[in-house]
Amino acid sequence: MPKLKVSLLTGRTVDQGVGKEHGKLSEEYQESVAICHMDPEDIKSLGIRENKNVRIITNFGSVVVRLVKSPTAPHPKVVFIPYGPWASLVMNPKTHGTGMPSLKGIPAEIEPALEERVPSMLNLLEEHYKRE
Amino acid sequence: MPVVSQVTCPVCGSFCDDIEVVVKNNIITDVRNACAVGAAKFLDYTNHRSVKPLVRKNDELVEASLDEAIRKSAEILIDATYPILYGWSSTSCEAIRVGLELAEEVGGVIDNTTTICHGPSILSIQDVGIASCTLGQLRHRADLIFYWGCNPWSSHPRHVERYTTFSNGRFQKSAWRAHVSRLGGILSRKRLRRAINLVLRRDVFATSEISRELPYAMFQKKRKMVVVDVRKTHSADGADYFLQVEPNKDYELLQAFRMLIADEELDIDRVAGVPVETLDEIADVMIGCELGVIFFGQGLTMTEGKLRNVDAALSLVRDLNQRTKFLIMPMRGHFNVTGADIVFTWQTGYPFAVDFSQGYPQYNPGETSVIDILCRDETDAALVVASDPVAHFPKKAAQNLVKNPLIVIDPQTTPTSLMADVVFPSTFVGIETEGTAYRMDHVPLPLKKVVEPPSNCLPDVEILQRILHEVRRLRSKRK
Numbered sequence: 001m002p003k004l005k006v007s008l009l010t011g012r013t014v015d016q017g018v019g020k021e022h023g024k025l026s027e028e029y030q031e032s033v034a035i036c037h038m039d040p041e042d043i044k045s046l047g048i049r050e051n052k053n054v055r056i057i058t059n060f061g062s063v064v065v066r067l068v069k070s071p072t073a074p075h076p077k078v079v080f081i082p083y084g085p086w087a088s089l090v091m092n093p094k095t096h097g098t099g100m101p102s103l104k105g106i107p108a109e110i111e112p113a114l115e116e117r118v119p120s121m122l123n124l125l126e127e128h129y130k131r132e
Numbered sequence: 133m134p135v136v137s138q139v140t141c142p143v144c145g146s147f148c149d150d151i152e153v154v155v156k157n158n159i160i161t162d163v164r165n166a167c168a169v170g171a172a173k174f175l176d177y178t179n180h181r182s183v184k185p186l187v188r189k190n191d192e193l194v195e196a197s198l199d200e201a202i203r204k205s206a207e208i209l210i211d212a213t214y215p216i217l218y219g220w221s222s223t224s225c226e227a228i229r230v231g232l233e234l235a236e237e238v239g240g241v242i243d244n245t246t247t248i249c250h251g252p253s254i255l256s257i258q259d260v261g262i263a264s265c266t267l268g269q270l271r272h273r274a275d276l277i278f279y280w281g282c283n284p285w286s287s288h289p290r291h292v293e294r295y296t297t298f299s300n301g302r303f304q305k306s307a308w309r310a311h312v313s314r315l316g317g318i319l320s321r322k323r324l325r326r327a328i329n330l331v332l333r334r335d336v337f338a339t340s341e342i343s344r345e346l347p348y349a350m351f352q353k354k355r356k357m358v359v360v361d362v363r364k365t366h367s368a369d370g371a372d373y374f375l376q377v378e379p380n381k382d383y384e385l386l387q388a389f390r391m392l393i394a395d396e397e398l399d400i401d402r403v404a405g406v407p408v409e410t411l412d413e414i415a416d417v418m419i420g421c422e423l424g425v426i427f428f429g430q431g432l433t434m435t436e437g438k439l440r441n442v443d444a445a446l447s448l449v450r451d452l453n454q455r456t457k458f459l460i461m462p463m464r465g466h467f468n469v470t471g472a473d474i475v476f477t478w479q480t481g482y483p484f485a486v487d488f489s490q491g492y493p494q495y496n497p498g499e500t501s502v503i504d505i506l507c508r509d510e511t512d513a514a515l516v517v518a519s520d521p522v523a524h525f526p527k528k529a530a531q532n533l534v535k536n537p538l539i540v541i542d543p544q545t546t547p548t549s550l551m552a553d554v555v556f557p558s559t560f561v562g563i564e565t566e567g568t569a570y571r572m573d574h575v576p577l578p579l580k581k582v583v584e585p586p587s588n589c590l591p592d593v594e595i596l597q598r599i600l601h602e603v604r605r606l607r608s609k610r611k
Contacts, residue, residue: 007379009362011430012287012465017143017169023180024523024546061527075363078379085523085547093526096438099243099251099485099501101526104434105362105380125547128527129534131191 001111002046006079008058008090008108016082025121033084034118037070038110042077048112055113056081056090058106063089064116079110085124136582141170142222142562145464145572146288146295153582160563160583167289174563174582180545182557183586193555198588202595205515205554206602208537210610212513214489215240218502219519219541221466224567224579227592228468228475231517234600236488241511243502244472245465245519246484249430251497252439253462254473254483259439260446263453264461266573267294272301274459276421277357280445281382281431282463285366291463292370296425297357307355311370318369344410346373350417358414360385361431375414378405380436386444389415393451424458433462464572467562471570506532515539515599517592518561522547541595558592559585567593 019032036056043050050069055062056079063086070080081087083103092102119127139151153174154162163174185201186193196204209215217235220228221244228244235242246254270277277296284291292298300306349372350356359371360382368374377385381404388403392415398408418424426449432441445460452458464470473483480486482495485502498504502521505511506529513536522530523546540552543564549555559565564585570576585591590598 007362009379010434011283014168014286014289017286017289018172021143021169021172022176023544024520025180070363072364072366072368075376078363080363083524088524088530089527091526093503093507093528095498095501095504095507097498098255098438099247099497099503100433100438101248101503101529102434102436102438103248103526104431105436121547122550125522125550129522129531129547129551131535131551 003109003111004042004046004077006042006077006108006110008056008106009078009080010083010087010091010103011080013082016084029084030118030121033082034086035066035068035082036110037068037072037080039073039076039078040069041074042079043067043069046110046112048114053113053116053118054110055116056108056110058090058092058108060092061089063087064113064118066118079108085121086118089124089128136580139580139582140562140569140577141166141173142467142560142569142579143170143173144288144467145469146291147467147569147571147577148290148294149577155583158583169289177543177560177563181543182545182549182555183588184557186552186555188553193550193552198590201554201556202598202602205539205599206606208513208539208553209234209238209240209515209599209603210606212238212240212511212537214505214511215513215515216502216505216511217242217515217517218244218521219517220244220472221246221469222518222561223468223592224561224565224569225468225471225475225576226567227517227561227596228472229479230593230596230600232476232479232486234515234596234603235486237600237603239489239491241485241487241489241500241502241505242476243485243500244476245469246473247497247501247503248524249465249469250433250462251484251501252433253428253442255439255497256442256446260443260450262446263449263459264573265459266575267571270423270425270459271295271299273303273423274425275304275355276417276424277355278360278424278426279357279367279371279463280360280426280428281435282427282429283361283365283367284427284463285370287429287465288463291427292357292367296427297355297370304355307357307372310349310354315369344407346410346413346417350413356417373414375406375410381405382432382435382441383437383444385411386441386448389418390444390448390451393419393448393455418452418458419455421456421458424452424456426458426460427463428460429463461573468569470572470574471568471576474570474574503529506530511536513537513539515541516548516552517541517596518558520546520548522551541592543589556595557589558595559589561592564589565591
């Protein structure tokens, strides 16, 4: 299966801002944050199409999100995920003595995950944050 | 229909104060002047709100009386040896003041969302100092505006319109018309390109290279906007020039500018992927401006180098002031994150990450900051106010947060409130409750009450006061 090495960014989008005001448990919120923006050329090199699912893997975890063609391309090998619980699963918690984790420029790998589903908010909480 | 005017928008650090809210029978029916996010906040705030206190029993959140929730919260905080009190940036300064009193009372660590946005900027400002001003000054006078590592189009949608390039100042005119004509040109080129591609059945213009040449507009005596980022954002579309930097190379770029401004030679061809000739031209534009400003975001604070990137940006502005007038300002995210820093500072001496475990305030980000404490798994309880760390903290930190007793004060149901042991439904500050908040340029503005809250929802400040009172009562009883 093709894999691509990328630099992972997180950040705000207008849709994420509007989605969170609709409610963190709303479908609009999930639609706006459980996605990743990717350069169209990189999508081609993965051999898949827009709106298919991909798995993003970093040293700190992995997550399945929906692939979206970046509205701000070209930015080869740079992948963007809006802030949210999906992005948080692959973030670097190291603060290097500053208190601030590294939420941008994280080395990551991305691969097609056509058979996998994007976890819903409740599934994600159940799977990753359930108390023992 | 009654219209409430001059309402401040409780969303982002721009803290727009020209919002008009139309209210009918205590329901907000329309919002004017707000951006998409602000409008969604005012119109949809009742979605997914919780209205009754909840307490976890047998692994399930069940409705409880306010008194029971207060007592349970006070017991959690008293029984904890090292509780954290986190959030604070989306509530009023009045609530933050009570939160600090509570942190001191229970000997906990109190931290606000600065820790996960501009914490490194604060550390740099403490090291280097900052040449800054209010946004009004920039609206009227700034003729060269840099947005570095930030995307106001998405995070502060009205910032450009209200305070910088598209605002009509006394001495600087809006660049809106030029932007519209440029946008028209871009759209025409896109249409032409699409038509040619359709005829030839292939993308004859496809290229991953971005033109580095400075456009004529950059050399004109008028208001100019430059965006520096690792990818071309929507903000970059509105800029006169977009400077694309390689990921994690902002420090090199800033230091290169410092050398060029000091008229020193760079004996390499490119810095951070940008040809030195281009940097030289931009440095000339910087020196030639009347009043320049750099707004910087988390593209500097969250990437490799963190506070050192901000050190370089602050130093660049200091150097530029030897040649012209230049200022710098962090793009603060939440509407009252600046207020949180200010209240923390006038109460404890420190702006965030304040540890009261020794009985007096201690400040050492990296040690007393909430992400580090959680990652080291040192805390044994938490109080979260108006924030959603489960959604936004790295996984390891969030896992260690939710495995301990957790109290949440928030008007909305969030991933954090779903994992909590006690949930207080509070009122929305700036919609249902008055208060004070600080804009990103440290200007305090009032938060208005435009509708009545549900009868059983209390403001954050009142819930915190009641928890504080209960903590003191239980403590004296136990003694």
